[in-house]
Amino acid sequence: MNIGYYPGCALHGSSNDYEQSLRACLDVLDVQLQEVKDWICCGATAAHALNHKLSLALPARNLALAERDGLKQLFAPCPLCSMQLLKVQKAMAGNGLRAELSQIVEADLRGDGQILNLIQIFQTVGLDKLKAAVKEPLKSVTAACYYGCLLTRPPEVVHFDDFEQPKSMEAVLAAMGAKTVEWSYKTECCGAGMTMANEETVLDLAHKILSNAAAHGANCVVVACPMCHVNLDMKQAAVERRYDEKLGMAVYYLSDLVGLALGLSAEQLGINRHFVTKA
Amino acid sequence: MSRIGIFTCWCGENIARTVDVDDVAKQVSSLPGVRCSVNYKYMCSDPGQAMVRDKIASEKLDGVVVASCSPHMHLKTFRKAAQAAGLNPYLVEMANIREHCSWVHHDRAQATAKAVDIIRLSVEKVRNDVALQPIRVPVTRRALVIGGGVAGIQAALDIADAGYEVVMVEREPSIGGKMAGLSETFPTLDCSQCILTPRMVEVGQHPRIKLYSYSEVEAVEGFVGNFKITIRQKARYVDTAKCTGCGECWNVCPLKKNPSEFDFAMGTRPAIYIPFPQAVPARPVIDKKVCAALIRNGCKLCEKKCKAEAINFKDEDKLVEEKVGTVVVATGYKLYNIAKEQDKAWLSGYGEYGYGKYKNVIDSLQFERLVSASGPTNGVLKRPSDGAVPKKVVFISCVGSRDNAKGLPYCSKICCMYTAKHAMLYKHKVHDGQAHVFYMDIRAGGKGYDEFVRRAIEQDGARYYRGRVSKITEENGKLIVRGADTLAGVAVTIEADLVVLAAAMRPADGIEELAQKLNIGYDEFGFLLESHPKLRPVETNTAGIFIAGACHAPKDIPESVAQASAAASKVQVMLAADELTREPEIAAINEQTCAACFTCVNTCPYHAIERTELRTGKGAFIKRTAKVNPGLCMGCGTCVSVCPSKSADLQGFTEQQVYAMVESLA
Numbered sequence: 001m002n003i004g005y006y007p008g009c010a011l012h013g014s015s016n017d018y019e020q021s022l023r024a025c026l027d028v029l030d031v032q033l034q035e036v037k038d039w040i041c042c043g044a045t046a047a048h049a050l051n052h053k054l055s056l057a058l059p060a061r062n063l064a065l066a067e068r069d070g071l072k073q074l075f076a077p078c079p080l081c082s083m084q085l086l087k088v089q090k091a092m093a094g095n096g097l098r099a100e101l102s103q104i105v106e107a108d109l110r111g112d113g114q115i116l117n118l119i120q121i122f123q124t125v126g127l128d129k130l131k132a133a134v135k136e137p138l139k140s141v142t143a144a145c146y147y148g149c150l151l152t153r154p155p156e157v158v159h160f161d162d163f164e165q166p167k168s169m170e171a172v173l174a175a176m177g178a179k180t181v182e183w184s185y186k187t188e189c190c191g192a193g194m195t196m197a198n199e200e201t202v203l204d205l206a207h208k209i210l211s212n213a214a215a216h217g218a219n220c221v222v223v224a225c226p227m228c229h230v231n232l233d234m235k236q237a238a239v240e241r242r243y244d245e246k247l248g249m250a251v252y253y254l255s256d257l258v259g260l261a262l263g264l265s266a267e268q269l270g271i272n273r274h275f276v277t278k279a
Numbered sequence: 280m281s282r283i284g285i286f287t288c289w290c291g292e293n294i295a296r297t298v299d300v301d302d303v304a305k306q307v308s309s310l311p312g313v314r315c316s317v318n319y320k321y322m323c324s325d326p327g328q329a330m331v332r333d334k335i336a337s338e339k340l341d342g343v344v345v346a347s348c349s350p351h352m353h354l355k356t357f358r359k360a361a362q363a364a365g366l367n368p369y370l371v372e373m374a375n376i377r378e379h380c381s382w383v384h385h386d387r388a389q390a391t392a393k394a395v396d397i398i399r400l401s402v403e404k405v406r407n408d409v410a411l412q413p414i415r416v417p418v419t420r421r422a423l424v425i426g427g428g429v430a431g432i433q434a435a436l437d438i439a440d441a442g443y444e445v446v447m448v449e450r451e452p453s454i455g456g457k458m459a460g461l462s463e464t465f466p467t468l469d470c471s472q473c474i475l476t477p478r479m480v481e482v483g484q485h486p487r488i489k490l491y492s493y494s495e496v497e498a499v500e501g502f503v504g505n506f507k508i509t510i511r512q513k514a515r516y517v518d519t520a521k522c523t524g525c526g527e528c529w530n531v532c533p534l535k536k537n538p539s540e541f542d543f544a545m546g547t548r549p550a551i552y553i554p555f556p557q558a559v560p561a562r563p564v565i566d567k568k569v570c571a572a573l574i575r576n577g578c579k580l581c582e583k584k585c586k587a588e589a590i591n592f593k594d595e596d597k598l599v600e601e602k603v604g605t606v607v608v609a610t611g612y613k614l615y616n617i618a619k620e621q622d623k624a625w626l627s628g629y630g631e632y633g634y635g636k637y638k639n640v641i642d643s644l645q646f647e648r649l650v651s652a653s654g655p656t657n658g659v660l661k662r663p664s665d666g667a668v669p670k671k672v673v674f675i676s677c678v679g680s681r682d683n684a685k686g687l688p689y690c691s692k693i694c695c696m697y698t699a700k701h702a703m704l705y706k707h708k709v710h711d712g713q714a715h716v717f718y719m720d721i722r723a724g725g726k727g728y729d730e731f732v733r734r735a736i737e738q739d740g741a742r743y744y745r746g747r748v749s750k751i752t753e754e755n756g757k758l759i760v761r762g763a764d765t766l767a768g769v770a771v772t773i774e775a776d777l778v779v780l781a782a783a784m785r786p787a788d789g790i791e792e793l794a795q796k797l798n799i800g801y802d803e804f805g806f807l808l809e810s811h812p813k814l815r816p817v818e819t820n821t822a823g824i825f826i827a828g829a830c831h832a833p834k835d836i837p838e839s840v841a842q843a844s845a846a847a848s849k850v851q852v853m854l855a856a857d858e859l860t861r862e863p864e865i866a867a868i869n870e871q872t873c874a875a876c877f878t879c880v881n882t883c884p885y886h887a888i889e890r891t892e893l894r895t896g897k898g899a900f901i902k903r904t905a906k907v908n909p910g911l912c913m914g915c916g917t918c919v920s921v922c923p924s925k926s927a928d929l930q931g932f933t934e935q936q937v938y939a940m941v942e943s944l945a
Contacts, residue, residue, distance in 0.1 A: 164630025165618070184752030184759070215754070251906075 003121070004071030004113075005033035006062055008081035008226075009041050015078075015226035018253050020270035022077055022118065025259035027134065029125050033075065036065045042076075042084040045193055056091055057104045059084040064107035073114045074078040075121055079150035079225045085115045086157050117151060117160065118254055119168050128173045132253045135263035137177025143257070144181050144218035145169035146209065148228045149189045163187065169222065170256060176261035183216035185209045190231040199238070206231050207239045220250040222257060229253060234275045250276055280313040284340040285398060286331055286630060288322035288347035290377055295320075297381040299391040308400045312406050313546070314338050318803050323353050328360040328577050333366035346374040346398045365882020367410035369863065369931055374401035403943040407936040411863040414909045418504040420854045421446060421602040425496055425793070429836055430828025430843040431609035433476050437847030438607075439487040443854050445672035446601045446884035447482065447508055447805060449492045451540075451772075453558035455479050460541055460555075460644065462651035462658075465700045472653060478558040483559040489601075493564055495502060497598060499796045502887070502910030503823030504604045506858045516565035516573070517551070522589035524561035529553065537569050539655070543645045545663065546655025551581050551590075555653060565590075605823045605850045606797065608807060609843060612829035613644055615679035615686065615783040628685060629678055631750045631787035632780060638664040639758055640751060640778045642678075643697060660708050664756070669776030671881035672705055673760045674698045674716045675748050677815045679783030679827050681719060687783050687804060692833040694781035695722045699732040702741035714741040715773055717748050717762050725835075738795040738812060744771055751778060784833040798885055799824050807831050817846040820913070821885065822861070838869050864931035865912035866919060868905045873926040875903040879918035888918060 011019040026033060039062050048055035064083060066074045076082035087212050092098040092111040102109045122130060145166075152163035155271040161168045164187060170180040188209060191202030210232060213221050223229050233251040240247055251274065300318045308316035309358045315338050319327050322345060334340060345357045350373040354714045376394040384390040419464040420443055424435045427449030435445045447454070458464075460481070461471035482488050491510050498509040517528075532549035539546045541554035546552070550570040553563050571578035572592050582590040601760035618628035619633055634640045639662045641649070652658035662669045675926065676698050679686035695718065702714035715734075719939035721743075723729040735741045746763035753759070757774045786805040794801045799819040800808035807826045810818040819824050827843035828834060834842070853859065868879070870893055880888045887908050905927075907918075917933065918927040928934055 149908065161629050164628075165633070165636060188750075212754075 001030060001125070001133075001236055002032045002034055002145070003116070003209060004066050004069065004074040004122065005035045006042075006066065006074055006076045006081060006085070007035065007117065008076060008078040009044075010078050010226035015229060017270035017273045018077060018133075018226050018229065018255075021253050021259060022255040024268045024270075025255040025262065025263055026121070027034070028259070028262045028264065029130070029145075031112045031121065031125060034071065035068070036069060036071065036074070042081045044080055044084075045151055050100060051103075052057075054206060055084070055260060056097065056101060059088040060101040060109060061105040063088060063111060063113065064102075064105045064109055066113060067110055068107065071113060073116055073124070075116045075118075077118050077224075077226075079117055079148065082115050082117045083150050083154075083158055089113075089115065090157055102134060119151070119172060120160070120210070122172045122254070122258065123168070125173060130172070130258065131175040134176055134261045137263055138173070138257060138261050139177060140179035140219075140256050142181060142219045143173055144183050144213035144216065144220070145186060146190075146213070146221050146223050146228060146232070147187050147188070148223065148225050149192070149225060152187060167223065172254060173222065173257060176258055178257060178261075181216045181218045182210055183218065185212045190228045192227045192231070193233070195227075195231055195235065199235075200242075202231050202235060203239050203242050206235055207243050207245075210239065210247050211245075214247065218249075220252055222252050222254055224254045236276050248276065281342050281346060282314040282338060282340050282424060283312050283318040283342040283402055284314055284331070284334045284338060285310075285344045285402070285403055286322050286327075287316070287318040287376075287398070288327070288345065289318065290347060290381075291320065291446075294347070294381040294394075297384055297390045298376060298394045302391055303376075303394050303398065305608075307346075307402070308317065308401050308756045312342075313402060314340060323356055324349050328356070328605040331357060331360045332364040335361060335366050335483065340366065341370065342408060343371045344374055345371065345392065346376045346401070348377040349373075349375050357808065358893055359829070369411040370408050372401045372405050372408070374398040381454055395853060397423065399943050400801075400940040404936050407933065407939050408931070411931055413809075414861040414865070415502045416502070416859040416910045417858050418854060418857060419506070419602045419634050420444070420511065421601075421603045422850045422854065423506065423601065423603040423606045424509055424609060425610035426456070426611055426828070426830070427451075427454030427482070427490070428609060428611045428828060428839075429458040429475060429478075429609070430611065430839040431456070431476070431639060431923075431939060432482055433840045433843035434472050434607045434609060434827050434847045434850070435482055435488055436478065436485065437844050438850050439485050441847075441851045443487065443851070445488045446508070446510075446603060447488055447490045448494050448496055448508075449490070450495050451554065452493045452515070452552075452564045453479075453554050453560070454490065454560075455484060455557075456491060457644070458836060459557070460543075460646045460651065462704060463700065463890070465696045466725070466727040468700070468703070470652070472557060472651075474736045474877040476559075479557065479559040490560065492562075492597075496793060496796060499606075499679060499798075500631065500777075502908060503821075503861075504853070505910060506603050506606060506823065508601045508603060508606075508858060510599050512599060514567070514596050515562070516567070516570075516591055516594045517563050517941075518589040518591055518594075519560060519562040521587045522562045522585075524553070524563075525589050525745070527584045527586070528590065529563055531580045531584045533578065533580065534569055537566060542648045542655050545641070545643070545645050545648045551651060572933040605825065605853050607825045607827055607843070607846045607850060608793070608797065608799070608830055609846075610787045610793065610828040612784045613783050614644055615735065615786050617642060617678060617782050618781055620788060624654055629780070631747070632675070632678070632778070633751050634780060637751065637753045637758060637778075638662075639669075639753075639776065640780065642780050642782045643694070645703055646779045648697075648783065650701075650708060658708075660705065667776065668709055668712075670709065670712050671773065671775045672702075672712065672714050672777045673748070673758070673773055673775040673777065674701055674714060674779045674781065676716065676718045676781040677783075678780040680781075685771040687785070689783075689804070689833070690722060691781075691784040691786070692722070693835045694912075695720075696725070696728055696835065698779075698781050699723075699735040703739045704736045704739070706739040714739070715775070716741055717742045717746060719745070719747070725837075746771070759762075784829060786830055790830060797821065797824055799826075807915075817842055817849055822913070823853065861909070862914070864929065865909055865914045865931050866907045866916065866927055868904070868907055868918075869902040869926040871929070872924055873904040874924045875905065876923060877905055878921050878923065879905050879927055882917050883913050883919045884917060885913050887913070
C-alpha cells in the first residue's frame with residue numbers, strides 16, 4: 001500500500017522518535033510512505049492566532065503539493081497537522097474559498113483527498129490483518145489510551161470517532177492482545193504548546209493525566225500525538241519533582257505498541273530514546 | 280352581460296388616507312360589466328353590509344366585488360351578506376386594496392392607480408365566476424384518539440362525555456403515558472398518579488370509549504367525516520376477555536429480571552407483566568423477546584397457573600377496522616437520547632456527561648421513577664450503582680435543548696420547572712442532602728411557576744449555578760462534575776453521588792410515519808404542525824384531524840390538558856351535525872379530456888385524487904380517468920399545475936379566470 005505522508009515539523013525535529021517508530025511499524029505492514037515534496041509548516045497554533053487566511057493558506061499549500069503528487073490519501077501523524085488539513089478541506093467545500101485559496105497557493109485545489117491520522121492508518125490496513133500479523137501479543141500491557149484534544153476535535157472538522165468517549169485506539173490495541181482501561185482523562189488537554197510559555201499549567205495537567213491513568217490500573221499511556229508525548233514523557237521528571245511523587249509511567253506512541261506486537265525491538269522503534277524508561 | 284356591483288371601502292382612514300376612494304369608485308364604474316360602483320367608510324359595518332344587500336336587490340346584481348381588506352378578514356362577511364340578498368355567495372370576490380395597497384404605499388396617485396388595477400382583476404374574476412354549491416359530506420359521529428397519555432385521556436373523556444363514541448388507540452400495554460410514571464407534579468406537588476389514575480379508570484369503564492391498548496394505527500383511509508382506520512392489535516398472548524388480572528401469571532414467571540420500560544430500566548419486570556399496578560386495562564402482556572415459551576416452547580408456568588385459561592401462546596397480531604369522523608393525535612413525547620446512537624446524524628449527543636457509561640448519571644424520567652412512591656425503590660431515593668442514598672445530587676438542565684451544536688435549537692419548556700421540582704423532592708426525601716442545579720436561564724412563566732422555583736432555592740436550599748457543565752468523570756465512586764458559574768466567574772467542581780440530566784423533549788418514536796399516514800404536517804424535529812399558530816392551534820391542515828399535547832411542541836401537563844379539551848371541543852363541533860359543509864373551491868377533473876396519466880394522483884399531497892373508470896349505463900368500459908374526492912381535496916391546485924392535458928381545474932379559481940385577470944392588466 002502506498003500512502004502520502006505529511007510529517008509536519010515535529011516529526012522531523014523534536015519528535016523524530018515518533019517518525020522512527022511509525023516508519024518501522026508501517027514497513028512491517030507493507031505500507032510505503034511517499035513523503036510530500038517541499039512540504040511546509042501547517043501553521044500549527046501560531047498561524048490562526050495571527051491571520052485566519054494564513055492559517056488556511058499554509059495547509060492549503062500542502063494539500064496542493066499532495067494533489068500535485070497524485071496522492072489520494074495523506075497521512076499526517078500529528079493530529080494538529082491532520083486537523084489543519086481537514087479544516088482547509090472543509091473551508092473549501094463550504095464556501096467560495098476554493099478559488100481564492102487556489103489563487104494564493106498558485107494551484108488548482110481540489111480538496112478531495114483523504115486525510116488520515118495514525119489510528120486511521122491502522123484502520124485502513126485493517127484490524128483483522130493487524131491481528132493476523134501479531135507475533136508477540138502484548139499480554140503484559142494494560143494501556144490508558146490518551147487521545148488528547150485534537151484527534152477527535154473539533155468534531156465538525158475531523159469527524160473521527162466519538163469525540164467525548166472515543167474507542168478506536170482501544171480497538172487497535174485489543175487486536176494486538178493488549179488490555180486497556182476505562183479512565184477519565186482520555187480527551188483532556190495536555191497543555192500542548194503551553195509547555196514553552198507556561199510550564200506550570202502543563203505540569204499540572206500532565207500530573208492529572210498520568211496519575212488518573214495509574215489510578216485506573218494502567219501500566220502505560222498510549223498517545224498518537226507528538227505534543228502529548230513531549231508533555232507526558234519528556235516532562236514527566238519535572239512533574240515528579242514538582243509533585244514529589246514517583247510516577248514512572250511509560251508513554252508510548254500507538255505505533256510503538258503495534259510495532260512491539262509485530263515483533264520489532266524497542267531499539268528499532270526508538271522506544272529506547274524515550275525519557276521515561278520502564279523500570 | 281354581467282351586472283357587477285363594486286363596493287369600495289375606506290376602512291376608516293386605513294385605505295382612504297392613501298387611496299382616493301372617490302376617484303377609484305368613479306374610475307371602476309366604467310369597467311366592462313359593471314352596473315354600479317359606490318364607496319363607504321366602513322363597508323363591513325351593518326349599514327355597509329345593508330348597502331351591499333340593497334344594491335344586489337335594486338340593481339339585480341349577478342356579481343359583487345368588495346374592494347377593502349384581505350379576504351381572510353371579511354370574505355365570509357360579505358358572502359353572507361350577498362347570500363341574504365339571494366345572490367350565490369361564490370359570486371362575491373374581494374379586491375384587497377388595504378394590505379396589498381394602502382398599507383404598503385405612500386404615494387397617493389400611484390396607490391390610487393394600483394387600487395383601480397386590483398379591482399379590475401377582481402371584476403374579471405367575478406365575470407368568469409360560476410355559482411357554486413357548498414359540498415356536503417356525511418359524518419360518522421365517532422372520534423379516534425391516538426395516544427392514551429394525559430392529553431389523549433382528556434380529549435377522549437371530553438368527547439365521550441359529550442355523547443359521542445370514541446375509539447382510543449394506545450401503543451403501550453396500558454394507557455397513562457408519561458404522566459403515569461411521574462412522581463409529583465409542579466407547581467403544586469400533587470401526586471401524579473393520584474390525579475391521573477382515576478381518569479384512566481374512567482376511560483377504561485366509559486360506555487362510549489372503546490380502548491385498543493397495545494395497538495397501533497396501521498393505515499388511514501378516507502377523509503373528514505369518513506375515516507376508515509385500520510388498527511393493528513399487537514399479539515398480547517393473553518386473552519383480555521378471559522383474563523381477570525389476578526396476577527398469578529406474573530408472580531409465577533421465573534424470568535423476572537427484564538428492564539422495565541415503565542421504569543426506564545431503573546427497575547425490572549417479569550416476561551409476562553403489567554407495566555404498573557394501576558394499569559388500564561389491568562391485563563398483562565407477554566414480552567415475546569424474552570418469554571421462554573415463545574422462544575423455545577419451554578416453561579409455560581403462567582399457562583399452568585392461569586385459572587381463567589387466558590394465556591394463548593399462539594396469539595397473533597390482528598388487524599381491525601374502525602370508522603370515525605374525526606381524529607385527535609395525542610402521541611406525546613420521548614426524551615432526547617443522550618450520547619446514545621441517534622436517529623438523526625445531527626444529534627451527536629453529550630458524550631462528556633457519560634450517560635450510559637456511568638450508572639449514576641441518569642435522565643430526568645429515570646429520576647422520576649426513583650423518587651416515585653410506586654417506583655422500583657418504593658420512593659426511597661437510591662442511586663443505581665450501589666443503592667446508596669445520594670448526599671449530593673447535580674441536576675443539569677438544557678441537555679440537548681437550546682443547543683445548535685449537538686442537540687436541538689428549541690427550548691423544551693418544562694425542564695426548568697421539573698428540575699426545580701426534582702431539587703425540592705430530593706430535599707424532602709434526603710434532608711441532609713444538597714441539590715446543585717446548573718442552568719442556562721430559568722424559564723418559569725406560568726401560574727405559580729416562578730414562585731415554585733424560588734421555593735426550591737430559598738426554602739429547600741437548592742444551589743443554582745448559571746453555567747454549563749463541561750465534563751463528568753468518575754473517581755472512586757464519585758462523579759466529578761466540572762462546570763462554570765458564569766455569574767461568579769469561577770470554575771466549579773462538585774463531587775456528586777448522582778447526576779440527573781434534564782434531556783430535551785422530542786416527539787415520540789414513529790411520529791413521522793404516523794403523520795404521513797394521516798397526511799398532516801410536521802416540522803424538522805418531527806413535531807406536528809398546527810394549521811395556524813394563533814387562530815387554529817389544535818387544527819391541522821388536513822380537515823378533521825386535530826392535535827393535542829406534546830406531539831405538537833414541548834408542553835407541560837396543564838397546557839396539554841387545555842389543548843386536549845380544545846381539540847375535543849373542535850371535534851364536538853364537527854360531530855354535532857349530520858353533515859359537514861365544505862367550501863366548494865376544490866379541484867375537478869374533466870373526465871372527457873383526462874388522458875389517465877395519473878400524474879395528479881401521484882403528486883396530490885392530500886391523496887385526494889383516485890383512479891377510476893368511466894362506464895356506460897350498461898357497464899361497458901369507456902375509458903380510465905382520474906377523479907377528485909371532494910371530501911379530501913384541500914384546493915391547493917397542485918394537480919392543475921402538473922396535468923399535462925389541462926384536464927384539472929380549480930373551481931372558483933379556474934385557469935380561464937386567472938388568464939382573464941392577467942389579460943385585463945394588459
